[in-house]
Amino acid sequence: MLTVFHNVLDWAPLGLPAFVFVITFVVGIHELGHFLVARLFGVGVETFSIGFGNEIFGWTDRKGTRWKVSWLPIGGYVKFLGDEDAASTPDRERLAQMNAEERSHTLPYKPLVQRVLVAAAGPAANFLLAIVVFTFLFTFFGVKALSTYVGSVTPKSPAAMAGIKPGDKITAIDHRPVRLFAELPGLIDRSNGRPLDIAIDRNGEAMVLSVTPRVISTKDIYGTPVKVVAIGVGFGPDTPENTVYVPIPILEAPLAAVGQTWGIVDMTFTYLWRIVSHHADASQLGGPIGMAQMAKSAASHGPYELVYLLAFISVSIGLINLFPIPLLDGGHLLYYGCEAVLGRPLGEQAQDLGFRLGLALVLGLMIFATWNDLVR
Known part of the structure; x- marks a missing residue:
């Protein structure tokens, strides 16, 4: 501990x-x-607070809202007219004492x-x-992505047996140029286990190695055991030389942003569903x-x-x-x-x-x- x-x-x-x-x-x-x-x-807002706890400083605007910064800066809250607390629980006793005009500016009414x-x-x-x-x-x-530098090679894997080493940069698979590490799993999976000609760059020296993928057991991003066709290489470190920024046309950027946002939502729901269905490890849940x-x-x-x-x-x-x-x-x-x-x-x-x-x-x-x- x-x-x-x-x-x-x-x-x-x-x-x-x-x-x-x-x-x-x-x-x-x-x-x-x-x-x-x-x-x-037209709902009355009594408080807009950045942080929780006692107020450090603040001011009151012309509509009576107290804007303040509080001591515990890990969030904030809005307190509406007629709320009992920061969770917007109605203060029923206070609401009962208000006249009709005052209640018309409260959220419950x-x-x-x-x-x-x-x-x-x-x-x-x-x-x-x-x-x-x-x-x-x-x-x-x-869009930030990792290049094709090899960060790790699983012992006795197809990549290790073919001679691929950490630090090698994969430049092509079966004569198809690759730029992003994220491209590799799909190309390898589509091989159906047949030998692949993998071109690499090792400290400026170009070479082509024959690698035969095989089915291996691993875990997906949710911690679920899966079987995939792979060669046994892991991506390299998140360093400037291993970073690629894939340009997005300016008119396509908003759509890509919506897709990225939805991707996070979809990933979250998928993970939660796998926890509920006992197909994912709840210990991956972070705080x-x-x-x-x-x-x-x-x-x-x-x-x-x-x-x-x-x-x-x-x-x-x-x-x-x-x-x-x-x-x-x-x-x-x-x-x-x-x-x-x-x-x-x-x-x-x-x-x-x-x-x-x-x-x-x-x-x-x-x-x-x-x-x-x-x-x-």
């Missing part, structure tokens, strides 16, 4: 500031989405469609932020320490990686908040869906029970994910 905390302290000087910046910015945009749509519909839009605005802002950021990166830098380590790694590699991580986490936060768990935006949407079906809001006891169960579930998942981080 001492080693675990030593590792935490090791990444803290760089990882913690990067983590705080990414989380605060992404959550700030999320809350800004709620704020703007609520203001649009707005039409159902407006409440749905306010709840959905936070996740929508996260998805929009990700699309804008990905569009910027793809337009001005391109705040894992995100901080990712932030440190991204910050140490440069601005591109840190900005990309910001967009990735923005998609993740937007998606997680849509889960139908009371306390999250998706929980509010679940309540509104029940209201639309029943023709009336759920009873106070049912809502309160849902919020308590939601809080327990969210805290439980956070503890589980943090434990996974510490174990790793």
Whole structure:
């Protein structure tokens, strides 16, 4: 356990500031989405806070909203008129004491469609932020990918037996030029086990080696055991010489950004479904320490990686908040869906029970994910 905390302290000087910046910015945009749509519909907003805890500094705008920065900068919240807390739980006692004019500016007394839009605005802002950021990166830098340098060779694998070594750069497979490491698995898989002529560059010397792929057991990105046709090479390190930026035409960048955003959503749902169906390892689920380590790694590699991580986490936060768990935006949407079906809001006891169960579930998942981080 001492080693675990030593590792935490090791990444803290760089990882913690990067983590705080990414989380605060992404959550700030999320809350800004709620704020703007609520203001649009005339909902009173009492507080817009960056961070939690006691206020460091702030100001009150002409509409009475207190904008503030608080001591614990790991997120933020918007507190609407009539809310009991930062989770937008209605303060029923306070609402009962308001007159009709005051209640007309509270979220619970707005039409159902407006409440749905306010709840959905936070996740929508996260998805929009990700699309804008990905569009910027793809337009001005391109899509980052790894080149074809070999980082590792599995002992006794087809590649090892053919003489491929770490540091070699694969330049062609069966006379087809390759530029990206991501191209290799598809070309190798399509060989159906027949010998391949693999051209490599070894310290400036060109050579062609005959490699016969075979079926090997490995794990996919979700930790699920799979069998693939492979030669037994791993990609090289994320270094400048092994990095390729694939240009995207400016008119295609927004569409590519939407595709990238959807890819993250699809990957998340696939992983969660595999956990539920016992086809993936739940220990791969990461928490705040894992995100901080990712932030440190991204910050140490440069601005591109840190900005990309910001967009990735923005998609993740937007998606997680849509889960139908009371306390999250998706929980509010679940309540509104029940209201639309029943023709009336759920009873106070049912809502309160849902919020308590939601809080327990969210805290439980956070503890589980943090434990996974510490174990790793």
